[in-house]
Amino acid sequence: MIKLRFIAPLALALLVAPAAAHDYNVGGLMIRHPWSRATVPGGKVGGGYLTIMNHGGEADRLVSVTVPFAEKAEIHESSMEGGVARMREIEGGVAIAPGETVDFAPGGKHLMFVGLTKPLAKGEKVKGELVFEKAGKVEVEFAVEAAGAKPSMEGMDHKGH
Numbered sequence: 001m002i003k004l005r006f007i008a009p010l011a012l013a014l015l016v017a018p019a020a021a022h023d024y025n026v027g028g029l030m031i032r033h034p035w036s037r038a039t040v041p042g043g044k045v046g047g048g049y050l051t052i053m054n055h056g057g058e059a060d061r062l063v064s065v066t067v068p069f070a071e072k073a074e075i076h077e078s079s080m081e082g083g084v085a086r087m088r089e090i091e092g093g094v095a096i097a098p099g100e101t102v103d104f105a106p107g108g109k110h111l112m113f114v115g116l117t118k119p120l121a122k123g124e125k126v127k128g129e130l131v132f133e134k135a136g137k138v139e140v141e142f143a144v145e146a147a148g149a150k151p152s153m154e155g156m157d158h159k160g161h
C-alpha cells in the first residue's frame with residue numbers, strides 16, 4: 001500500500017511526456033534540448049537551458065551566445081550565498097572537456113537573456129546562436145516551456161550515460 005503511493009506520482013510524471021527533445025550535433029559536441037521559460041509581458045530577462053556533451057577528443061568552450069529577441073545573452077552561474085540566491089556572469093565562457101557533460105539548468109549554470117524585446121510564450125521556439133571556441137557557431141532553437149518548468153525527465157536520464 002505504502003509503496004503504491006510512491007509509485008503513482010512517478011508513473012504520472014513519466015506519462016506527462018516532456019516537450020519533444022531536440023538535439024544538435026557539431027563536431028564532437030552534442031547539444032541537447034535547448035529550452036527556455038515563458039516570461040510575463042514586459043519582463044526584461046529570460047533564462048536559457050541546455051545540456052552540452054563532448055563526445056570528441058579535444059576540449060571546447062562555449063564562449064558566447066546571441067539571440068535575436070534580447071539585447072544580449074550572458075552565461076551565468078547561480079549559487080546560494082548565506083541563504084540568498086545570487087548569480088554572476090561567468091567570465092571567459094564555459095569549458096567542456098572530452099567526455100564531459102555540462103548542464104545549464106535552473107539553479108546552476110544558465111544562459112540569461114537580458115533586455116527582452118518580446119515576451120517568450122509557452123509553446124514557441126526561439127532561435128539563438130551558440131559560439132564555441134573550436135566548433136564555431138551553432139544555430140539552435142530554444143523550446144519555450146511553462147513559466148515554472150523544470151528540467152525534462154529526458155535530459156535527466158541522459159546524465160547517467
Ligand SMILES: [Cu+2]
Pocket residue numbers: 076077087088110111112
Ligand atoms: Cu542569470
